[in-house]
Amino acid sequence: MVTVFGLGFVGLTTALGFAEMGHTVYGVEADSHRLSTIASGKLPFLEPGLDKALLRHLGHNFKPVGDPEAAVDDSEIIYYCVGTPYGDKGEANLEYLFAAIEQTIRLFRDDKFRVLVVKSTIPPSTTRRKIIPFVEGKGFHAGRTIGVANNPEFLREGHCWDDFINADRVVLGVDDPKSEERLKALYKNVKCPVFCVSTTTGEFVKYLSNTLLATLVSYSNEMSVIADKAGDIDVGKSFRILHSDRRWNSCDMTSYVYPGCGYGGYCLPKDTKALYAFAKSAGFEAGILGKVIETNDCMPGIIADKIDRAAGYDKGKVIGVLGLSFKPNSDDVRDSVSAKIIALLNQKGYCNIIAYDPVANDEFARRYDKIPLLYRHSCHELLAEADILVILTAWDEFRGLKELTDKPIVDCRYML
Numbered sequence: 001m002v003t004v005f006g007l008g009f010v011g012l013t014t015a016l017g018f019a020e021m022g023h024t025v026y027g028v029e030a031d032s033h034r035l036s037t038i039a040s041g042k043l044p045f046l047e048p049g050l051d052k053a054l055l056r057h058l059g060h061n062f063k064p065v066g067d068p069e070a071a072v073d074d075s076e077i078i079y080y081c082v083g084t085p086y087g088d089k090g091e092a093n094l095e096y097l098f099a100a101i102e103q104t105i106r107l108f109r110d111d112k113f114r115v116l117v118v119k120s121t122i123p124p125s126t127t128r129r130k131i132i133p134f135v136e137g138k139g140f141h142a143g144r145t146i147g148v149a150n151n152p153e154f155l156r157e158g159h160c161w162d163d164f165i166n167a168d169r170v171v172l173g174v175d176d177p178k179s180e181e182r183l184k185a186l187y188k189n190v191k192c193p194v195f196c197v198s199t200t201t202g203e204f205v206k207y208l209s210n211t212l213l214a215t216l217v218s219y220s221n222e223m224s225v226i227a228d229k230a231g232d233i234d235v236g237k238s239f240r241i242l243h244s245d246r247r248w249n250s251c252d253m254t255s256y257v258y259p260g261c262g263y264g265g266y267c268l269p270k271d272t273k274a275l276y277a278f279a280k281s282a283g284f285e286a287g288i289l290g291k292v293i294e295t296n297d298c299m300p301g302i303i304a305d306k307i308d309r310a311a312g313y314d315k316g317k318v319i320g321v322l323g324l325s326f327k328p329n330s331d332d333v334r335d336s337v338s339a340k341i342i343a344l345l346n347q348k349g350y351c352n353i354i355a356y357d358p359v360a361n362d363e364f365a366r367r368y369d370k371i372p373l374l375y376r377h378s379c380h381e382l383l384a385e386a387d388i389l390v391i392l393t394a395w396d397e398f399r400g401l402k403e404l405t406d407k408p409i410v411d412c413r414y415m416l
Contacts, residue, residue, distance in 0.1 A: 002015075011079075116149070121274070149179050170190060175198055218295040317352065320356070
């Protein structure tokens with residue numbers, strides 16, 4: 001019996017993934033609108049495969065609830081998939097995580113050994129230095145009367161379900177044998193390697209993964225800027241040739257070692273800044289991470305300048321933006337690079353901006369309601385009105401754009 005706190009991308013995937021494995025799972029969600037959407041059999045976001053999994057397990061071995069009391073009482077393992085956004089200095093905000101842990105502990109009605117598992121991304125040593133002391137301050141003894149562990153996620157938005165069901169590795173950060181035994185039993189049927197490491201190692205591995213991906217993106221973008229300065233370089237072809245190097249052992253590096261507008265979304269910006277802030281608080285200036293963040297922060301300005309030049313500095317031209325989500329096959333617009341670029345174009349004096357995204361128009365309009373932007377409902381509708389076209393998200397729908405128009409195109413994703 002498992003309880004999962006938080007039914008966002010990670011939490012709902014985790015809950016339904018465990019249900020798919022045959023476990024009984026409660027999903028706890030505080031947002032009433034999101035809860036009612038899930039309870040009706042619909043996803044509150046776009047995630048291929050997860051919609052069918054929800055219909056398979058809803059009402060059977062997956063139960064979404066708003067009140068966690070019965071769920072906590074029944075469960076032996078409790079997962080936390082709540083947000084850990086970054087604060088003013090980039091540090092991870094653990095407020096929601098500790099609120100969920102405290103809420104859990106208050107509901108204990110017996111002395112059953114339960115394992116509290118953090119799936120949210122938290123800085124290295126958080127479990128040992130903060131979570132365990134917090135739990136023990138409530139009268140428990142970690143490893144004896146309660147288990148405390150972490151189980152980092154390696155899910156890509158747009159591929160969450162497949163990444164969970166066909167995982168390439170499972171990492172269990174756990175320091176006591178009783179919790180380790182219980183978590184290994186939870187994952188006993190997976191076909192990938194299961195690594196049992198210390199809680200601090202488990203926390204670190206997640207940051208190691210995400211900051212490397214962020215570094216690859218910033219490196220690629222910096223190289224594209226150098227190429228533009230040199231001129232007469234086919235940037236897309238150059239990177240595709242790079243991908244053919246056999247030393248990469250046929251791994252799929254193309255999504256990250258490829259230039260674009262900078263990384264966005266929820267995870268990479270948050271986790272890179274959080275690890276940089278953690279290192280700084282520990283007395284170490286992480287120069288590479290600092291430069292990765294700096295390069296990424298500069299990219300919207302570089303792209304806006306490129307669009308400005310392509311428009312001939314004519315502020316009266318209608319700019320057609322293609323793509324608003326931070327990546328294709330997702331409607332997630334959190335920390336969207338498109339929003340930053342559009343805002344910068346507004347500052348430059350471009351007021352006639354129209355946009356189209358296959359799935360993210362409504363979500364972008366809701367989240368960025370202060371940005372003056374007109375939305376179009378098809379690529380053809382946008383093509384008819386725009387003077388210059390700008391690709392900001394690499395949706396497959398845009399690959400044939402050159403065949404549809406002879407208008408100027410600024411391909412910020414090097415996909416044409």
